[in-house]
Amino acid sequence: MKIQEYTVSKYNFEECMKCTVCTVYCPVLQVNPAYPGPKQAGPDGERLRLKDPYFFNYALKYCMNCKRCEVACPSGVHVADLIQAARIKYSRDVPKLRDRILASTDLMGSLARPFAPVVNGVTGLGITRSVLDATLQIDHRRVFPKYSGRSFEAWLRRRAKEQAAYREQVAYFHGCYVNYNYPALGKDLVKVLNALGVGVQLLDKEQCCGIAYITNGMSDQAAKHARHNLEALRKAVDGKGLKVLTTSSTCTLTLRDEYPNLLGIDNSDVREAVLLATRYIYERLEQGATLHFRPDFRLKVAYHTPCHLERLGWGVFSERLLRMIPGVEFTLLDSACCGIAGTYGFKKENYEASQAIGEALFSQIRDIKPDVVACDCETCKWQIEMSTGFTVRHPISILADALEA
Amino acid sequence: MNTPDTFDVIILGGGITGAGTQRDCAMRGLRTLLIERSDIATGATGRNHGLLHSGARYAVNDAESAAECIKENMILRQIASHCIEETDGLFITLPEDDLGYQKTFVESCRRAGIDAQVIDPDLARRLEPSVNPDLIGAVRVPDGSVDPFRLCAANMLDAKLHGGQVRLHTEVTGFIREGDAITGVHTVNRQTGEKRDFHAPVVVNACGIWGHRMAGLAGVNVGMFPAKGALLIFAHRVNNLVINRCRKPSNADILVPGDTVCIIGTTSTRIPFEECDSVAVTPEEVDLLITEGAKLAPSLSSTRILRAYAGVRPLVSADDDPSGRNISRGIVCLDHEQRDGLKGFVTITGGKLMTYRLMAEIATDTVCRKLGVDKPCTTAVTPLPGSEEKSYEAVAKRIWESPSMAQKAAAARLGTSAERIRSGNRLDDALVCECEEVSVGEIENAVERLDVSTLTDLRRRTRVGMGTCQGEFCACRAAGLLARAHGCTAQARADLQDFIQERWKGNFPIGWGDTLREAEYTQWVYKHVLGL
Numbered sequence: 001m002k003i004q005e006y007t008v009s010k011y012n013f014e015e016c017m018k019c020t021v022c023t024v025y026c027p028v029l030q031v032n033p034a035y036p037g038p039k040q041a042g043p044d045g046e047r048l049r050l051k052d053p054y055f056f057n058y059a060l061k062y063c064m065n066c067k068r069c070e071v072a073c074p075s076g077v078h079v080a081d082l083i084q085a086a087r088i089k090y091s092r093d094v095p096k097l098r099d100r101i102l103a104s105t106d107l108m109g110s111l112a113r114p115f116a117p118v119v120n121g122v123t124g125l126g127i128t129r130s131v132l133d134a135t136l137q138i139d140h141r142r143v144f145p146k147y148s149g150r151s152f153e154a155w156l157r158r159r160a161k162e163q164a165a166y167r168e169q170v171a172y173f174h175g176c177y178v179n180y181n182y183p184a185l186g187k188d189l190v191k192v193l194n195a196l197g198v199g200v201q202l203l204d205k206e207q208c209c210g211i212a213y214i215t216n217g218m219s220d221q222a223a224k225h226a227r228h229n230l231e232a233l234r235k236a237v238d239g240k241g242l243k244v245l246t247t248s249s250t251c252t253l254t255l256r257d258e259y260p261n262l263l264g265i266d267n268s269d270v271r272e273a274v275l276l277a278t279r280y281i282y283e284r285l286e287q288g289a290t291l292h293f294r295p296d297f298r299l300k301v302a303y304h305t306p307c308h309l310e311r312l313g314w315g316v317f318s319e320r321l322l323r324m325i326p327g328v329e330f331t332l333l334d335s336a337c338c339g340i341a342g343t344y345g346f347k348k349e350n351y352e353a354s355q356a357i358g359e360a361l362f363s364q365i366r367d368i369k370p371d372v373v374a375c376d377c378e379t380c381k382w383q384i385e386m387s388t389g390f391t392v393r394h395p396i397s398i399l400a401d402a403l404e405a
Numbered sequence: 406m407n408t409p410d411t412f413d414v415i416i417l418g419g420g421i422t423g424a425g426t427q428r429d430c431a432m433r434g435l436r437t438l439l440i441e442r443s444d445i446a447t448g449a450t451g452r453n454h455g456l457l458h459s460g461a462r463y464a465v466n467d468a469e470s471a472a473e474c475i476k477e478n479m480i481l482r483q484i485a486s487h488c489i490e491e492t493d494g495l496f497i498t499l500p501e502d503d504l505g506y507q508k509t510f511v512e513s514c515r516r517a518g519i520d521a522q523v524i525d526p527d528l529a530r531r532l533e534p535s536v537n538p539d540l541i542g543a544v545r546v547p548d549g550s551v552d553p554f555r556l557c558a559a560n561m562l563d564a565k566l567h568g569g570q571v572r573l574h575t576e577v578t579g580f581i582r583e584g585d586a587i588t589g590v591h592t593v594n595r596q597t598g599e600k601r602d603f604h605a606p607v608v609v610n611a612c613g614i615w616g617h618r619m620a621g622l623a624g625v626n627v628g629m630f631p632a633k634g635a636l637l638i639f640a641h642r643v644n645n646l647v648i649n650r651c652r653k654p655s656n657a658d659i660l661v662p663g664d665t666v667c668i669i670g671t672t673s674t675r676i677p678f679e680e681c682d683s684v685a686v687t688p689e690e691v692d693l694l695i696t697e698g699a700k701l702a703p704s705l706s707s708t709r710i711l712r713a714y715a716g717v718r719p720l721v722s723a724d725d726d727p728s729g730r731n732i733s734r735g736i737v738c739l740d741h742e743q744r745d746g747l748k749g750f751v752t753i754t755g756g757k758l759m760t761y762r763l764m765a766e767i768a769t770d771t772v773c774r775k776l777g778v779d780k781p782c783t784t785a786v787t788p789l790p791g792s793e794e795k796s797y798e799a800v801a802k803r804i805w806e807s808p809s810m811a812q813k814a815a816a817a818r819l820g821t822s823a824e825r826i827r828s829g830n831r832l833d834d835a836l837v838c839e840c841e842e843v844s845v846g847e848i849e850n851a852v853e854r855l856d857v858s859t860l861t862d863l864r865r866r867t868r869v870g871m872g873t874c875q876g877e878f879c880a881c882r883a884a885g886l887l888a889r890a891h892g893c894t895a896q897a898r899a900d901l902q903d904f905i906q907e908r909w910k911g912n913f914p915i916g917w918g919d920t921l922r923e924a925e926y927t928q929w930v931y932k933h934v935l936g937l
Contacts, residue, residue: 002692002695002696003917003918004695004706004707004710004917004918006707006918007707007708007709007918007919008707008708009641009708009709013641014640014641014708014709014873014919015709015919016873017874017919017922017923017926018839018840018873018874018877018878018923019926020878036810039839040810040836040839043873044839044840044842044872044873045810046641047640047641047642047665047666047840047872047873048665048810048813048814048842050641050642050665051642051662051664051665052817054797054798054813055810055813055814057809057810075922
C-alpha cells in the first residue's frame, strides 16, 4: 500500500506528540496560572480555532514570545509562532495608547533624543513614574532606559569615509537601542571589526525591526517596517554583496524568522546574510584572523543567553568569543528567562510575573557576584541591572575593552 | 434493583433509531424501556461521516430520500442545534467529471426542495480555500455536520426525562411469547451477568444491521444487505464547508468537517453477516480514501490521519445490486402482525442517520396504533435537551460571563445542558482531555446523567480520547474519575487497557508517520512510566 510520505501542517502543529515538554519549559506558566501554557495555547487550541475563531482565548496575550517552548519541542513544532499568529489573526483587542507608545521604539527614540538630558531626568523622577503608572499602566517600579544625545547613525555617518577605506566591508543593522539609547555598543563593534580589518557601513535608512509592534498587536505596522527593512537589506546584500551584522539577538530573530513566519513576508534571498556580530567575529577568528588582547585584562564574567539567542541556537558563539579572551573568568549562567521579554515587563499587569520569572536568574547572579554580566539583549540588560544592581555589558563591548589600544 | 419490569413498549437497539423511537414513544406518554447490547451509537449511528445531508447526494437517483433528507435537515437545525453545525456544502465538478451532470443535479435538487445554487468556481475557492483549485463547477447546498453520539445521547436523555428507562450493555437472549404474540424479552447484563425478563405488549426491533439476527430470534425474516463503508479521520479540519463530488455517488467523494476533525468517506462493499461485529479497514480502502480524498482537497494527501474506521449500512435488500449503491435508502417499517402474523413485534430499519426522527415517528405511529393510543407526534417541534438555545456563544456567556476555552468547548458540545457542569473550583475546572478541552466537571456530568460505565462509553458522550493524542493522557485521568464514581479500581484498570486497545485498533490501518510516533510514545508512557 502507499503510505503518506510526509505530513505537513501550519507551524507543524499537527506534529505535536503532546509530550508536554514545552509546558515544563514555559516561564510564564510557572508564575501565571491564567495562562493556558504553550501546548494548550498552541497546538491544542489551534484545532478548536480552526473550527470556530470563537475558541480564541484572550489569555494568549500572556505569552511573552520567548520561544523557549520551541527550543524545548522535540517535534519541531513552532509553538510560539502558532500562538503569536493566532493573536495576529483572531485578537480583536485594540492596542492601548500605552502599547502603542511602548511599541514605537524608533518614533519615541527620535522624539526623545534631541532632549535626552531632560527626558532622562524626567523619566527618572518618581513622580513621572507614578503618573505613567496611573495614566498608562506602565509599572512605576520599572526603570527606563536612558536616551543618548547623539544618535549612532550620525556618529557613523561622519566616519563613513574612514570606514570605506577598509578593504573588507560589512553592513550593520544597529537597531533602535544602539541608535537612540546606547551608541557606545555600536562604537565598540566598529572598533572590533576595524581591528579585524573590516569597515562598517550603515544600511540605507533602516527602521525598527518591528518586534514590539508584533507582540503589541500591531502587525500591520510591523509588516510596513519589514518590507522597508527588506528593501534596505537587499540593497546591501544583493547590491553590494555584504553581510549584515547585528548586535541585538531579538532584532536578528525578527529579521530572519519572524518576518516570514509571523508576517508572511518572504526574506529567503537575504536571510542567510543576516548574522549576529559575535557569530561573524568568532568564525573570522576560527578561519585564522587574529586580535591582539591587552595582557593585563582581568574580568569575572557571567554570561546570560537571551531567549531569542537560544532559539537561534547561536548563544554558543557569544560564549566561545568571551571564553577566548585572555583574563576572562567565565561562568555560563543557567538557561532561564529574565522575565522582561521586551515591552512585556513594562506593563503594570505583567510586572509581578516578570520579576518572578527572572528571580532564579537574579539569585544565581547574586551568588556568583561577577564583575559584569554579559548578554546580547538590551531588554535583558535593563531587567538584570534593575533587578540585581550588577552591570550588564554586551559581549562585543567586553571584547572591545580587552583589545590592545 | 427495584425497578419495574413491565412497560408499554420495549425498544431494542441503542442507535439513533432506537433512541429516537424511545423519545417519541415517551413523549406520547408511553412507558418505555430501551435495551442495548453494547453502548449507544456503537453501530452504524456512530460509524459514518456525521454528515447533515441536504439530500442533494440522493436527488438524482432517489428523489424520495432526497425530499425526506431536506425536510429532516431543516427540522434538526431547529430541534438539535447543539448537535449540528450549519456549515453548508459544495458539490464540485473536476476536469475529469462531466459538467453536464451539474444541470441534471441542480434540477433534481430543486424538484426535491433543496436550495442548490450554482456558484462561480472562483467564489467556491474563496469560500473554501482547501477545495481542489482545478474545479470547473460548483454548487452550494445546505449540507452541514451532525455529531451522532451527541444526537443519540440527547434523544435518550429526553426519553429518560419523560420517564423512559435505558439498559445498556444488556443483551436480548430470547423473546417471551404468548401464542402468536411477543410479550417480552429475556435479557442478560453483559457486565454483571444478571438475567432478567421484561414485559411489554409491543417490542420494536431497531437494531440496524443486527435487526436481521433479532428478527430471526423472533422467528421472522428481514432480508438485509450489509454494506461496509470505510472512512478516515484527519487530525484537524482542513475544510469548513462539506465538499462532495458532483457526479454519480461513488467511493470517497464526501469530505465532512465535524468538530475538531474532518472525515473522508466512504467505500461500499458487501460483507457477510458474520463480519458485522468486527469490520476492519483494509490497506486498499485506505489507499482509495486518500487518493480520492486528495481530489476533493489536495492538502489531505499530506495531512495527518488520526484513525480509520468502518461501519455497516443497514440496507434492506431489494435487488441483486452487488455494491448496494442503488438500493433505496428509504425507510422500512414492518408490522410483523400484518406481514408475518406475529403480534407485538415491529421492525424499523433502512433509512439514514438524517431521517432517524422520521423513522422514529413512523415506528411510534405503528406502536401507538397497536396500543390504541391516539397522541400526535411532537418531536419535530420540541427541541432536544441542550438545544433550547441556538448559539453556544450566548450559552457560554450566560453561564460563565467570561468562559475559558474548556467552558466554550463544553457549551459547543452540550448546548444549554452545559449549565449542569460544576465549575468554579480547581478540581472541577481541571482538564481531563487536553486535546478536546474536557474538564473534570464535564466528565462528572456525563457519568451522572448519561449512563456511562466504561471509558469508551465516556468517549462517545464527551469526546474524551478523540483528539490528537488518542487517549494517551486523558484515558488515565478519566479512568481515575470512573474508578471513583464506580468505587472499583481493578475494573477501571481493565477498562483502561480495553480503551487503549480500542484506540490502537483505529490507528493500526494508518500506522505511519506522526500517528505511529504518537502510538509509540503512548506505549512508552503506559509501559515504562505507568508500569501498565
